[in-house]
Amino acid sequence: xxxxxxxxxGNMGAxxxxxxxxxxxxxxxxxxxxxxxxxxxxxxxxxxxNARSAVENAExxxxxxxxxxxxxxxxxxxxxxxxxxxxxxxxxxIDVASAREAHKLAAQQGIATLDAPVSGGVxxxxxxxxxxxxxxxxxxxxxGKPVLERMGKRVVHCGEAGNGQVAKICNNMILGAxxxxxxxxxxxxxxxxxxxxxxxxxxxASSGQCWSLTNYCPxxxxxxxxxxxxxxxxxxAAALMLKDLNLAREAAASVHAETAIGTHAADIYQEYAxxxxxxxxxxxxxxxxxxxSRA
Numbered sequence: 001x002x003x004x005x006x007x008x009x010g011n012m013g014a015x016x017x018x019x020x021x022x023x024x025x026x027x028x029x030x031x032x033x034x035x036x037x038x039x040x041x042x043x044x045x046x047x048x049x050n051a052r053s054a055v056e057n058a059e060x061x062x063x064x065x066x067x068x069x070x071x072x073x074x075x076x077x078x079x080x081x082x083x084x085x086x087x088x089x090x091x092x093x094i095d096v097a098s099a100r101e102a103h104k105l106a107a108q109q110g111i112a113t114l115d116a117p118v119s120g121g122v123x124x125x126x127x128x129x130x131x132x133x134x135x136x137x138x139x140x141x142x143x144g145k146p147v148l149e150r151m152g153k154r155v156v157h158c159g160e161a162g163n164g165q166v167a168k169i170c171n172n173m174i175l176g177a178x179x180x181x182x183x184x185x186x187x188x189x190x191x192x193x194x195x196x197x198x199x200x201x202x203x204x205a206s207s208g209q210c211w212s213l214t215n216y217c218p219x220x221x222x223x224x225x226x227x228x229x230x231x232x233x234x235x236x237a238a239a240l241m242l243k244d245l246n247l248a249r250e251a252a253a254s255v256h257a258e259t260a261i262g263t264h265a266a267d268i269y270q271e272y273a274x275x276x277x278x279x280x281x282x283x284x285x286x287x288x289x290x291x292x293s294r295a
Contacts, residue, residue, distance in 0.1 A: 003026045003028060003057055003058045003059055003060075004020055004025050004026065004027045004028065004058060004059070004060045004061070004062060004147065005027075005028050005029070005030075005048075005054040005055035005056075005058035005060070005061040005062070005078075006020070006027050006028070006029040006030075006045065006054065006061075006062045006063075006064075007029070007030050007031070007051050007054055007055075007061070007062070007063045007064070007065070007074055007078070008031060008063055008064035008065045008092070009029050009030070009031035009033075009036045009037065009039070009040040009045070009064075010031065010033075010036060010064065011122050011125075012064055012091075012118070012122065012125045013031070013064035013091075014036065014039060014040050014043070015122065015125040015126040016062075016064065016091070016125050016130075016151045017029050017040055017043070017045050017062075018040070018043035018044065018045070019125075019128045019150060019151050020147070020150055020151065021043060021044035021045060022044075023150040025147075025150065026046065027044070027045045027046060028045075028046045028047075028048050028053075028054045028055075028058060029045040029046065029047055029048065029054060030047065030048045030049075030050060030051050030053070030054040051074055051077055051078050052077065052078055052081050054078075055078045055081060055082050055086070056081055057083060058082070058083065058086060059083065059085065059086055059087070060086065060087050060089065060144070060147055061078065061082060061086055061087070061088045061089070062089045062090075062091060062147075063075070063088070063089075063090045063091065063092060064090075064091045064092055065090075065092045065094075066092070067092070067094055067095075067098075067243075068092075068094035068095045068097070068098025068099070068101075068102075069098070070092075071090055071092055071094055071098060071099075071102055072098055072101060072102060072105070075088070075090075075102050075105055075106065076105065079105060079106060079109045079111060080109070082109065082111055084109075084110055084111070086111055086112075087111075087112045087113070087114070087140060087143050087144055088102075088106050088111055088112070088113045088114070089113070089114045089115075089116050089144050089147070089148070090102060090113075090114070090115050090116065091116050091117060091118055091132070092117065093117045093118075093165070093168055093169075093240075093243070093244060093247070094117075094165060094247070095165070095247050095250060095251065096162045096165045096166055096169070096247075096251050096254075097254070099115040099135070099161070099162045099164070099165045100161055100162040102115070103115070103136070103161035103162065112136075112137070112139070112140040112143065113136055113140060113161070114134050114135065114136035114140050114141060114144045114164070115134070115135045115136065115161065115162060115163075115164040115165050116132045116133065116134045116135075116144070116148060116155075116164050117132075117133055117164050117165055117167075117168035118130040118131065118132055118133075118152065118168075119131040119133070119168065119171060119172075120152070121234075121235040121236040122234070122235050122236070123225070123235045124152070125151070128150070128151055128152060128153070129152060129153045130151055130152030130153070130154075131152060131153070131154040131155075131156065132148045132151075132152050132154070132155045132156065132164075133156055133158050133163075133164040133165075133167035133168050133171070134148070134155060134156060134157050134158060134164045135158050135159060135160060135161050135162050135163035135164035135165065135166070135167075136160070136161055136164075137160075137161075138157070141157045165247075166251070168244070169244055169247045169248040169251055170248065172241065172244035172245065172248065173244070173245060173248040173259065173262040173265070175211070175212065175241075176241050176244070176245050176262070176265045176266070176269060176282070177261050177262060177264075177265040178210045178211070178212040179212040179216070179218065179241075179282060179283055179285055180265055180268055180285055180289070181212075182210065182212045182213050182217070182218060182286075183218050183283075183285050183286035183289045184289055185199070185203070185208070186199060186218065186219055186286060187286065187289045187290050187293050190290075191293065196219045196221070196222060197222065200213070200217065200219070200222045212283075216235075216283055217283075218283040218284070218285065218286035219286065226283065227281035227283055227284075228281075228283055228284075228286075232280045232281040232283065232284035232287075233280075233281065234279065234280060234281040234282075235281055236281060236282055237278065237279055237280065237281065237282065238269060238272055238273055238277055238278050238279070238280055238281065238282045238284060238285065239273060239278035239279065240282070241269055241282035242266065242269040242270060242273050242278070245262060245265055245266035245269055246266055248262050248266075249262065249263050249266050268285070268288070269282070269285065271288070272284075272285050272288040275288060275291075
């Protein structure tokens with residue numbers, strides 16, 4: 001089994017690294033937060049003294065970091081000590097420009113790379129059911145796919161460098177907008193006297209059916225997997241949805257694409273976050289819609 005360096009052991013990175021360990025991989029990990037290092041060590045990750053130590057002699061290096069600036073900073077630090085035959089995989093969700101810049105930095109060192117953001121949230125990371133959207137060369141993809149399959153159930157090659165990030169922001173623009181639409185429909189139904197169950201039974205079998213309704217319903221008691229059943233404890237926090245919607249907005253502006261609904265969704269999530277709900281699950285947007293509908 002190849003040695004894997006894993007940098008970024010937070011809410012997503014920790015369970016991903018743990019699943020690699022469960023699959024028999026030797027994972028050498030690092031995070032700047034001591035508590036996260038300790039938690040990862042309890043799950044079998046061999047903790048390194050620093051990021052550079054984590055990637056020394058690693059055949060595969062995985063990063064899972066908050067934003068593009070963090071990825072570029074870490075990659076600039078660790079690339080000089082990486083094995084020439086190593087494969088770098090960034091699983092963070094970052095802006096497309098930074099993702100493509102990271103690929104270029106690694107190429108200058110002769111290092112193969114993939115951008116491989118994920119869909120599935122903390123639940124998917126824990127259950128190893130993530131979907132990976134992957135950008136990079138076909139050769140790099142074939143090398144990285146077996147490793148990614150240990151952490152997820154679907155690995156899709158989306159094309160050239162940066163295209164994994166393109167797929168991720170497009171997907172989440174749809175997700176954010178559809179969750180708002182589902183929430184607005186439930187609130188409208190409530191105010192007009194329609195029960196939640198009747199609403200769900202009709203729409204889940206009709207043309208309004210979507211993932212936000214049938215897998216992640218914002219109303220409790222209708223879908224077993226919904227965070228609504230657990231007080232909107234986050235599987236995917238509203239702050240992260242806002243981040244992704246803003247990434248989509250920035251990308252759209254860079255290529256002069258009209259994304260009016262996606263942009264409006266970002267504005268709504270911004271308002272929701274400003275109510276102090278950024279740490280709640282993004283499906284909690286229904287509570288914001290209700291609050292705005294009381295007049």
